[in-house]
Amino acid sequence: xxxxxxxxxxxxxxxxxxxxxxxxxxxxxxxxxxxxxxxxxxxxxxxxxxxxxxxxxxxxxxxxxxxxxxxxxxxxxxxxxxxxxxxxxxxxxxxxxxxxxxxxxxxxxxxxxxxxxxxxxxxxxxxxxxxxxxxxxxxxxxxxxxxxxxxxxxxxxxxxxxxxxxxxxxxxxxxxxxxxxxxxxxxxxxxxxxxxxxxxxxxxxxxxxxxxxxxxxxxxxxxxxxxxxxxxxxxxxxxxxxxxxxxxxxxxx
Amino acid sequence: xxxxxxxxxxxxxxxxxxxxxxxxxxxxxxxxxxxxxxxxxxxxxxxxxxxxxxxxxxxxxxxxxxxxxxxxxxxxxxxxxxxxxxxxxxxxxxxxxxxxxxxxxxxxxxxxxxxxxxxxxxxxxxxxxxxxxxxxxxxxxxxxxxxxxxxxxxxxxxxxxxxxxxxxxxxxxxxxxxxxxxxxxxxxxxxxxxxxxxxxxxxxxxxxxxxxxxxxxxxxxxxxxxxxxxxxxxxxxxxxxxxxxxxxxxxxxxxxxxxxxxxxxxxxxxxxxxxxxxxxxxxxxxxxxxxxxxxxxxxxxxxxxxxxxxxxxxxxxxxxxxxxxxxxxxxxxxxxxxxxxxxxxxxx
Numbered sequence: 001x002x003x004x005x006x007x008x009x010x011x012x013x014x015x016x017x018x019x020x021x022x023x024x025x026x027x028x029x030x031x032x033x034x035x036x037x038x039x040x041x042x043x044x045x046x047x048x049x050x051x052x053x054x055x056x057x058x059x060x061x062x063x064x065x066x067x068x069x070x071x072x073x074x075x076x077x078x079x080x081x082x083x084x085x086x087x088x089x090x091x092x093x094x095x096x097x098x099x100x101x102x103x104x105x106x107x108x109x110x111x112x113x114x115x116x117x118x119x120x121x122x123x124x125x126x127x128x129x130x131x132x133x134x135x136x137x138x139x140x141x142x143x144x145x146x147x148x149x150x151x152x153x154x155x156x157x158x159x160x161x162x163x164x165x166x167x168x169x170x171x172x173x174x175x176x177x178x179x180x181x182x183x184x185x186x187x188x189x190x191x192x193x194x195x196x197x198x199x200x201x202x203x204x205x206x207x208x209x210x211x212x213x214x215x216x217x218x219x220x221x222x223x224x225x226x227x228x229x230x231x232x233x234x235x236x237x238x239x240x241x242x243x244x245x246x247x248x249x250x251x252x253x
Numbered sequence: 254x255x256x257x258x259x260x261x262x263x264x265x266x267x268x269x270x271x272x273x274x275x276x277x278x279x280x281x282x283x284x285x286x287x288x289x290x291x292x293x294x295x296x297x298x299x300x301x302x303x304x305x306x307x308x309x310x311x312x313x314x315x316x317x318x319x320x321x322x323x324x325x326x327x328x329x330x331x332x333x334x335x336x337x338x339x340x341x342x343x344x345x346x347x348x349x350x351x352x353x354x355x356x357x358x359x360x361x362x363x364x365x366x367x368x369x370x371x372x373x374x375x376x377x378x379x380x381x382x383x384x385x386x387x388x389x390x391x392x393x394x395x396x397x398x399x400x401x402x403x404x405x406x407x408x409x410x411x412x413x414x415x416x417x418x419x420x421x422x423x424x425x426x427x428x429x430x431x432x433x434x435x436x437x438x439x440x441x442x443x444x445x446x447x448x449x450x451x452x453x454x455x456x457x458x459x460x461x462x463x464x465x466x467x468x469x470x471x472x473x474x475x476x477x478x479x480x481x482x483x484x485x486x487x488x489x490x491x492x493x494x495x496x497x498x499x500x501x502x503x504x505x506x507x508x509x510x511x512x513x514x515x516x517x518x519x520x521x522x523x524x525x526x527x528x529x530x531x532x533x534x535x536x537x538x539x540x541x542x543x544x545x546x547x548x549x550x551x552x553x554x555x556x557x558x559x560x561x562x563x564x565x566x567x568x569x570x571x572x573x574x575x576x577x578x579x580x581x582x583x584x585x586x587x588x589x590x591x592x593x594x595x596x597x598x599x600x601x
Binding site: 053094105111 | 448451452454455456457458459460462463466467469470471472473474475476477478480481484
């Protein structure tokens with residue numbers, strides 16, 4: 001089967017800095033594919049190239065065999081690529097429910113109904129109710145998003161990416177800044193979504209125990225290049241990876 | 254979770270307010286010892302005068318509403334908003350005076366002109382954001398301000414003296430038909446207010462609010478934010494042009510001041526007084542703005558502007574979210590001013 005997403009020699013330069021250096025990668029349908037690497041390895045830039053936030057200097061991105069290299073971000077969202085952010089990126093003064101409802105409405109065909117009340121559009125209301133429930137924020141649904149504690153904002157971020165039901169989820173450090181005891185709950189949620197919904201997930205994550213446990217495949221990046229790629233055990237055993245990155249963070253024993 | 258801003262008590266309250274406003278001139282006439290029926294004829298006295306003052310409030314309210322849609326709801330900082338009003342005012346004057354057109358054709362052409370200028374602002378919108386957008390719109394409006402004062406076009410615009418001697422069709426002549434025009438302006442204000450409420454409550458309006466909150470996120474969700482901002486500008490442009498139309502009919506002269514930066518700042522002041530992003534605050538702000546200005550001048554003469562300044566400083570100090578905004582602050586519906594302040598900070 002053809003991969004869901006593939007990149008061919010994808011490259012992005014910022015002046016003299018090569019943030020992503022000719023990365024070719026294939027992401028198989030229905031897998032959880034993690035990208036790890038030291039800070040500044042180019043992981044977030046790579047995500048920005050995949051969903052059109054940034055334009056690549058050269059190279060190509062294919063989604064379901066279709067060229068999406070130069071599509072802007074609002075177009076890739078419509079193709080089924082959802083993206084969450086490392087730094088919480090929400091509508092701070094709108095309610096939790098409205099944040100998710102807006103995410104659900106985004107890919108529908110009712111965005112230009114100028115004079116009909118939004119609550120008549122039951123599809124988005126029901127979808128938002130289901131997603132608020134799924135990410136466990138029902139109790140806070142009417143609160144403004146900005147007053148939520150950080151952990152709950154991460155859940156909201158996840159809810160906003162789930163609401164339009166994308167095929168491919170790009171999760172950029174979903175557990176960033178969360179208290180360690182909250183991490184397993186969120187990871188269980190992500191795994192649950194992937195397995196039940198047969199989603200494809202690309203995950204950038206620094207918590208190696210999480211990465212080793214949940215990933216089907218891991219790509220290690222360093223200085224914008226792919227250092228190694230393989231199943232979790234292969235990566236854990238790889239000496240180059242141990243030296244460059246894992247040494248201090250994870251040992252298979 | 255899914256509450257609408259339209260409730261029965263809300264609608265009844267608005268209807269009651271509308272009826273009170275219609276009854277007001279009769280009540281004043283009665284209080285003055287005149288026959289209430291005199292209101293319907295070409296009466297004189299304080300009932301007529303207060304109707305005139307309130308018509309000015311209504312016109313400013315419609316204008317402030319349109320600015321609130323752009324700045325308060327969608328988060329676009331435009332410093333060229335006066336041009337939207339001035340195009341309507343001048344166009345109406347020229348259509349009546351130089352072209353001899355009727356009200357219907359004039360209004361149709363007015364909508365067309367409003368659409369064209371919104372598209373012009375849209376060209377800017379597609380390229381720049383934030384404070385740059387503010388400066389480019391300021392530039393556009395300044396060019397317009399200079400053009401209408403240019404002596405080359407003085408047969409049409411009256412140059413720096415302004416457009417004078419506009420002949421208004423008899424049936425809406427505000428001297429003979431003051432009550433009729435009062436009701437027209439009153440209904441227009443209510444109409445635009447309800448239309449805007451409805452818009453802000455629609456899927457499209459909700460996206461405009463999302464753009465104000467976090468445009469980058471709205472894009473990442475899949476909204477092509479440009480079109481939503483353009484729709485807000487189009488709606489505001491048509492609305493402000495209509496306010497300009499009422500202004501010309503009422504006065505019936507047009508001063509070049511309505512195209513100045515000062516008149517944009519007036520709109521900003523009105524929505525700051527009432528509460529940014531609240532819509533009803535724009536109307537209340539316009540009333541406070543015009544009535545304070547008038548009565549302070551009447552009571553204190555030349556020192557009025559000093560007192561006005563003090564009052565505005567006090568308002569901003571004690572009601573930082575505006576009158577309606579501070580009233581609602583227990584909820585979180587009102588975020589206009591914090592947003593404005595935060596945005597100012599983040600751009601420094």
